[in-house]
Amino acid sequence: DAKTTQPNSMESNEEEPVHLPCNHSTISGTDYIHWYRQLPSQGPEYVIHGLTSNVNNRMASLAIAEDRKSSTLILHRATLRDAAVYYCILRDGYYGQNFVFGPGTRLSVLP
Amino acid sequence: DVKVTQSSRYLVKRTGEKVFLECVQDMDHENMFWYRQDPGLGLRLIYFSYDVKMKEKGDIPEGYSVSREKKERFSLILESASTNQTSMYLCASSMRTGVAKNIQYFGAGTRLSVL
Numbered sequence A: 001d002a003k004t005t006q007p008n009s010m011e012s013n014e015e016e017p018v019h020l021p022c023n024h025s026t027i028s029g030t031d032y033i034h035w036y037r038q039l040p041s042q043g044p045e046y047v048i049h050g051l052t053s054n055v056n057n058r059m060a061s062l063a064i065a066e067d068r069k070s071s072t073l074i075l076h077r078a079t080l081r082d083a084a085v086y087y088c089i090l091r092d093g094y095y096g097q098n099f100v101f102g103p104g105t106r107l108s109v110l111p
Numbered sequence B: 001d002v003k004v005t006q007s008s009r010y011l012v013k014r015t016g017e018k019v020f021l022e023c024v025q026d027m028d029h030e031n032m033f034w035y036r037q038d039p040g041l042g043l044r045l046i047y048f049s050y051d052v053k054m055k056e057k058g059d060i061p062e063g064y065s066v067s068r069e070k071k072e073r074f075s076l077i078l079e080s081a082s083t084n085q086t087s088m089y090l091c092a093s094s095m096r097t098g099v100a101k102n103i104q105y106f107g108a109g110t111r112l113s114v115l
Helices: none
Strands: A009-013 A018-023 A031-038 A045-050 A061-064 A070-075 A084-092 A105-110 B004-006 B010-013 B019-025 B031-038 B042-049 B065-070 B073-078 B087-094 B110-114
Touching: A009 A018, A018 A031, A018 A084, A018 A105, A031 A061, A045 A061, A045 A070, A070 A084, B004 B087, B010 B019, B019 B031, B019 B087, B019 B110, B031 B073, B042 B065, B042 B073, B073 B087
Parallel strands: A009 A105, B010 B110
Antiparallel strands: A018 A070, A031 A045, A031 A084, A061 A070, A084 A105, B004 B019, B019 B073, B031 B042, B031 B087, B065 B073, B087 B110
16 A cells, blocks of 8 residues: 655644645555544544545545645544544555554644 | 444553453454554554454564454454553454445554553
C-alpha cells in the first residue's frame, strides 16, 4: 500500500471548520483514500473514504485533488469530542484487505 | 450497530506466561485482524484471518500465534510473554467483499502489561 504524509498535530477552535491535509503522491489508480480517527482510550473508528470524487457523510467531507496526490478531511464544525488522532490511509480497492496506519495527525480542539 | 468485543480492557501477566487475548464480533464478518499500538509506532498488524481456520501473517508476527475456530471469534496467543510485548492490542473485523470491506470495526483495545 502506498504511503501517506500528514502533519503531526493541528489545533482548532470549537465550532470552527477544520481541514486536515494528507499527501499521497505515489497513489495508484486502484487505491482508495480512507480516513479513520482514534478518540482517547478507544480503538480507531471509520470516518469516510473515497476514490476520485468528493464525498460527504454525517461525520465529515472528503475533498480529493484532481490528480489524487492529496486529499483533505473537512470537519465542518469542530466540537470538543472531535479531538482525536486522524489517520489517512491508502488501500488497494481490489486486493487490499488490511490497513496500514501511519502516525496520523493529532487534532486538539480548543473551547 | 457492529460490535467488536475484546475480553479484557487491562491485563497484567508475568514473563513466560501463556497469554490469550480474545475478540468476538457480532456482524458475521469474514475478516478479522489483530494489531498492536505503541507510542510513536502507530498501529502495526500482527495477524489477520479471512475465514475460519485461515490466517495470514502481518508485519510483526514473531512471538505471536492466532486461532480462528469459529467465524465470530479470533484469538491472539502469546506463547511465552515477554516484556517487549507490553502494548495496547486492538482487534478489528470487516467484510471481505463489497463496498463495506472498506470499513474496519475496532474493539476498545486490551492494554497488556508484562512484568
